Amino acid sequence: MSSVIRIDGRAYDELRPMDFQLDYQSHPLASLLVSCGNTREIVAMSVEDKVPQWMKNQKVPGGWITSEYGMLPSATGERVRREASAGKQSGRTVEIQRLIGRSLRMAADLEKLGERTVYLDCDVINADGGTRCAAISGAALALAVGCKRLFTVADNPFRELVAAVSVGIIDGVPMLDLCYDEDHRAEVDMNVIMTESGKLVEVQGTAEGAPFSRAKLNELLDLAEHGLKQIFALQRGVLENIQ
Amino acid sequence: MSSVIRIDGRAYDELRPMDFQLDYQSHPLASLLVSCGNTREIVAMSVEDKVPQWMKNQKVPGGWITSEYGMLPSATGERVRREASAGKQSGRTVEIQRLIGRSLRMAADLEKLGERTVYLDCDVINADGGTRCAAISGAALALAVGCKRLFTVADNPFRELVAAVSVGIIDGVPMLDLCYDEDHRAEVDMNVIMTESGKLVEVQGTAEGAPFSRAKLNELLDLAEHGLKQIFALQRGVLENIQ
Amino acid sequence: MSSVIRIDGRAYDELRPMDFQLDYQSHPLASLLVSCGNTREIVAMSVEDKVPQWMKNQKVPGGWITSEYGMLPSATGERVRREASAGKQSGRTVEIQRLIGRSLRMAADLEKLGERTVYLDCDVINADGGTRCAAISGAALALAVGCKRLFTVADNPFRELVAAVSVGIIDGVPMLDLCYDEDHRAEVDMNVIMTESGKLVEVQGTAEGAPFSRAKLNELLDLAEHGLKQIFALQRGVLENIQ
C-alpha cells in the first residue's frame, strides 16, 4: 500500500503540514491562524458574561459553548455567494457549526464555566478540504488558551484537548487528511473527533459513492487515530508555551 | 445484561413495535404512515419532471433525490414554534433533512432516474424519539414503492433498500432504538444507516455526556445490525405486496 | 333540484361523512383527527401560561386564543412548497389562520381564561376542499375538550360551540360542503361560521366567476344552517363522552 502516490505526493497515512499561529488578531481572548496544507482559517474565542435565553431557567446553572462557521466568498475555487447577502446560512454551514459546537462542549465543564457564553468563531480564509476538522482542532486549542488566560488553575473549566481529522476511501484505499481534490473523489468520507486520552467524541462516516463494510470502517478509524496523535502534539506545543 | 429493565419494559436489544401503513394520503405517488412505538410520521414521495437549477449544466445528466423534514408544533411534549411562522428552519431540521437526502441518494441510480427530482417529505405527527431513523426507513420504502409504480422493471432506478436505527449508551449499557426519555438520558447517541445487503451508508455517533471507546462503538454497531435486519423484513413485506 | 347529481353522488344539501377522532396525538391537552370526506386534519390545543407581549399592558387582564394553520407539502394534488423552507407563510395561510383565530375567540370568555395563550394548531394531512371549515369545527371542539380538562365547571371560560361549513354555487345551483373539484368550479364560494345557538360569527362570501344576488346569498345561508346543525350534533357527541 506504500506505493500509492497522492496528488500532493503524500503517503496514504501522512498529514498535510499543519500550523497554529497564536494571537493573529488583536481583540479576542485567544485567536489562531490555523493552516493545514492550503486550508487556512482564523479561529477566535470570545466570552460574553451571560447565557442564551433558553438557559435562563435551567436547574443546574452553568455556561454554554457555541460555534459559528463562515467562509470568505473568495476562499474557494469558484466564488461562493456571501451568506450575509443571501440572508441565510447554507445547510452545510449550519451542519458544520453544530458539529463544532457539540464537540467543543465535550472539552469543558459547563457548570464550572459559570454564567458565560463562549463563542468559537471559525472563518475559512482559504479552502482546500478539511475545513471543519481544522476548525475543531483550532477551536479546542483556542478554548484551552482562552481558559488558561481567564481562569486560575483551580477554577479552569477546560477538561481535555479535542482534535478532529478527516479520513476517506479513494479507489478502495483508505487515506488520511484529504485535500479538496481527494475529498471530491472519495467513495467514503469520515470525520473522527477524539479526546487527547483516546476516546471518541464524534464519528461521522458517509458513503458518497458506494456503501462500506465494517472492516473498512475499522481501517479508517485506525488511520484517524494515527493522525490525531500528531495533531495533539502540535496543540500541546502551543499550549505549553502560554504563561 | 438481560436483567436490565427499560422504561417501557423492553429488553436492551428489542425494537419498539413498528408499522408501515401504505397510501395513507390520496395524492402522492407513494405515502406511508410510519409508526415506531409512539413516534408517528407521514412520509411521502413526489416526483417533479425537472432538476434543480444547479444541476442544469452537469456533465453526466441525471436526476436528484432530496428530502424535507418537518414536525407539527403539537407533536412534542411542549409545543414547538412553527418553523413556517418563525420564517426559518431550525438547525436541527436542516441537519436531519440533509442526512435523509444523502442516505436516500444511495438507494437509487440517479443517472437512471432521468431529469427528475424526487421529494421525500417526512412529517412528524407525534414524536417519541427516533424520528430521523423512522423517516429514513420510511422514505426508502416510499421510494421503492414509488419507483415500482413509475418505472418498468428494466428502467427502475431503485437499487436497494436502506434502513436506519438509533442505538445509544445509557448508564453504561448499549441499547437499541431509544425512545425520547432514553435518548434524553443517553451518554452516547448513534444513528446507523445500512443497506439491505449489510453495508454502511452512514454512521453518526455522538458523545452527549462522556466520550466513548472503540469497543463500545463496536457493541453499538452489532446492536444496530440486529435491529436493522428486522426493519428490512418489515419493509420487504410491504414492498412485495405491491403489484 | 333533487335530480342534481354531484361528483361524489351526494345530494345538493348533503354533507360529506365527517368524523372527529379524539386524542390522536399523545402530547397536547386535546387533539383531534378531523375527517370530512377525503379532507383530513390534525387539530391540537396547547396552552401557555403567558400572554403575547402586546397584551401585557391591557386595561382588562385576560388571555388570548390564536391559531396556526399549515398543510403538509404532500397533502395536495400537486406538491406545494414547504412554507418553512420558503421562509414565509403564504397569503392564503395567513388569511386562514386569522379567520380561525377570530372565530375561536368568540367561543370563549378571554377574561375568564386568565393570563394564558391558547394555540389551536390545524395541520392538513390530506386536502380535498373545506380545510378551513374543518379546522374551525375541529378547533372549537378541541377548545371545548381542553377547557373541560383544564378548568372546573365554575371556572371554565368556554362559552359555546362554534362550527363552520362551506357552501357555493355551481352552474347556478347552491350546494353544501364543496369538495375540491366542486370548489374549483364554483361561481360563488362562501364560508359560514355559526354558534350552536344559531347566531352568525363570520360570513365570507366571494364571487369567483360572477357576482351574485341577495336572493342567492339567502339560499346559501339556509343551506349552511342545515349542514351546521349536523356538525354541532357530531361535536356534542364527542364532547359529552368526556369525563
Add this chain to the structure above:
Amino acid sequence: MSSVIRIDGRAYDELRPMDFQLDYQSHPLASLLVSCGNTREIVAMSVEDKVPQWMKNQKVPGGWITSEYGMLPSATGERVRREASAGKQSGRTVEIQRLIGRSLRMAADLEKLGERTVYLDCDVINADGGTRCAAISGAALALAVGCKRLFTVADNPFRELVAAVSVGIIDGVPMLDLCYDEDHRAEVDMNVIMTESGKLVEVQGTAEGAPFSRAKLNELLDLAEHGLKQIFALQRGVLENIQ
C-alpha cells in the same frame, strides 16, 4: 332610530364626505387621492407588459390584476412599525391586499386584458377607519380610468364599476361607514363590495363582540346598498369627465 347621534354628528345611514382627486401623482397611468372623512389614500394603477410566472402555462391566455396595500407609519394614532423595515407585511396587510385584488379582478375581463399585469397600489396617508373600502372604491375607479386611457372602446377589458363600504352594529344599532372610533367599538363589522348593477362581489361580516342574527345581517346589507349607490355616483362623475 333617527335620533342616534354619532361621534361626528352623522345620521346612522350617512356616509362621510367622500372625494376622488384624479392624477394626484405624475407617473402612473391613473392615480387618485381618495378621501373619506379623515381617511386619505393614494391609489395608483400601473401596467406591466408581462404576467406572473405561475400564469405562463395557463390554457386560456390572459392578464392578471393584483393589489398591494400599505400604510405610512405616521398614518395612525400611534406610529406603527414600517413593514419594509420589519422585513414582512403584517397579516392584516396581506388579508386586505388579497381582498382588494380579488374584488378588482371581477371588474375586468382578464382574457381581454391580454398578457399584462395591472398593479393597484393603495397607500394610506391618513387613517380614520374604512381604509380597505376606500381602497377598493378608489382602485375600481383608477382601473376604469386607466383602461379608458390605454384601450380603445372596442378593446377595453373594463366591465363594470365596483365599490365597497363598511357597515357595523354599535350598541345594537346598524350604522353606515364607520370611522375609527366607531369601528373600534362595533359588535359587528362588515364590508360589502358590490357592482354598479347591484350584485354582490364579496361580503365579509365578522362578529367582534357578540354573534349576530340573520335579521341583523339583512339590515346591514340594506344600509350598505344605500351607501354604495352614492359612491357609484361619485365614481361615475369622475369617470365621465375623462376624454
Add this chain to the structure above:
Amino acid sequence: MSSVIRIDGRAYDELRPMDFQLDYQSHPLASLLVSCGNTREIVAMSVEDKVPQWMKNQKVPGGWITSEYGMLPSATGERVRREASAGKQSGRTVEIQRLIGRSLRMAADLEKLGERTVYLDCDVINADGGTRCAAISGAALALAVGCKRLFTVADNPFRELVAAVSVGIIDGVPMLDLCYDEDHRAEVDMNVIMTESGKLVEVQGTAEGAPFSRAKLNELLDLAEHGLKQIFALQRGVLENIQ
C-alpha cells in the same frame, strides 16, 4: 453662464418652487407635506417614551433621533417593487435613512431630549429628484415644530435648523437643485447639509461619470450655500407661525 437654459427653464442657480404644508396628517406630533418642484413627500415626527435597547447602558443618559425613508411604488417613472413585499429595504433606502438620521441628530441636544426616541418618517409620494434633500429640510422643520409643541422654551432640546440641497455638474456646468432628468445626466452629484448659522453638517460629493477637481468642488459648495439660505427662510416662515 446665465445663458444656460435648463429643462424646466430655471437659471443654473435657481431652486425649484418649494413649500412646506404643516399638519397634513392628523395623528403625528408634527407632519409636513413637503413640495420641491414635482417632488412631494410626507414628513412626520413621532415620539416614543423609551430609547433603543442598545442605549440602555450608556454612561450619559439621553435620547435618540432616527429616520425611516420610504417611497410609494407608484412615486417613480416605472413602478418600483414595494420593499415591504420584497421583505427588505434596498441599499439606497438604507443609505438615505442613515444620512437623514445622522444629520438630524446634529439639530438637537440628545441629552436634553431625555429618554425618548424621535422618529422622522419621510415618505416620498411623488419623485422628481432631490428626495433625500427635501426629506432632510422637512424633517428638520418637523423636529423644530414638534419640539416647540412638546417642550417648554427652557427644556427645548432643539438647537438649530438644518437644511439640505443638491448640486451637480451637467455638461461641465455646476447647477443648483437637480430635478430627476438632470440628476440622471449629471457628471457629479453632491448633497450639502448645513446649519442655519452656515456650518457644514455633511458633504457628499460623488463623481458619476468623471472625477472632479477641487475648484469645481468649491463652485458647487458656493451654489449650495446660495440655495440653502432660501430654504432656511422658508422653514423659518413656518416655524415662526407656530404658537
Add this chain to the structure above:
Amino acid sequence: MSSVIRIDGRAYDELRPMDFQLDYQSHPLASLLVSCGNTREIVAMSVEDKVPQWMKNQKVPGGWITSEYGMLPSATGERVRREASAGKQSGRTVEIQRLIGRSLRMAADLEKLGERTVYLDCDVINADGGTRCAAISGAALALAVGCKRLFTVADNPFRELVAAVSVGIIDGVPMLDLCYDEDHRAEVDMNVIMTESGKLVEVQGTAEGAPFSRAKLNELLDLAEHGLKQIFALQRGVLENIQ
C-alpha cells in the same frame, strides 16, 4: 501644530504603516492582504462571465463592478454578531459596500470590460479604524492586477488607480488616517477618494459632534491629498512588479 502627539506617536499628517501582500489566497484572480496599522483586510477580485439581470436590456452593452464588504465577528474590540446568522447585512455594511462599488466603477471602462461582473470582496480580519478606505485602496489595486492578468494591454478596461484615506478633526486639529480610538473621538470624520491624477472621486465629510466650516473642509482635503500620494506610490510598487 507639529507638537501634537497622537495616541500612537504619529505626527498629525502621518499615515500608519501600510502594506499590500499580493496573492494571499490561492483561488481568486487577484487577492491582497492589506495592512494599515492594525487594520488588516483580505481583498479579492473575482470575475463572472455574465452581468446582473437588470443590465440585460441596457442600450450600451458592458459589464459591472460591484463590491461586498464583511467583517469577521472577532475582528473588533467587542465581538459583533455575524451578519449571515442575523440574516441581514447591517446598514453600515450596506453603506460601505455601495461606496466601494461606486468608487471602483470609476477606475475602469465598463463598456470595455464586456459582459462580465467583477466582484471585489473586502473582508476585515482585524479592525482598527479606516477599514473602508483600506478596502478601496486595496480593491483598486486588486482590480488593476486582475485586469493586467486577464486582458491584453490593448483590451485592458482598467483606467487609473484610485485610493482612499480618512481624515478628521480631533480637539479642533485636523489629522490624517485616524485609528479607531481617534475615529471614535473625532468631531468631524471625512473620507476622500481620489484618482492617481489628482481628481476627486468621492468626498464624504460628516460632522459627528459639531458642524464645521468651509475653511476646515479645505484643511482636511489638503491633508488627504498629502496622504493619498504616498498610497499611490505603494500601489504602483506592487502593480509594476506584475509580469
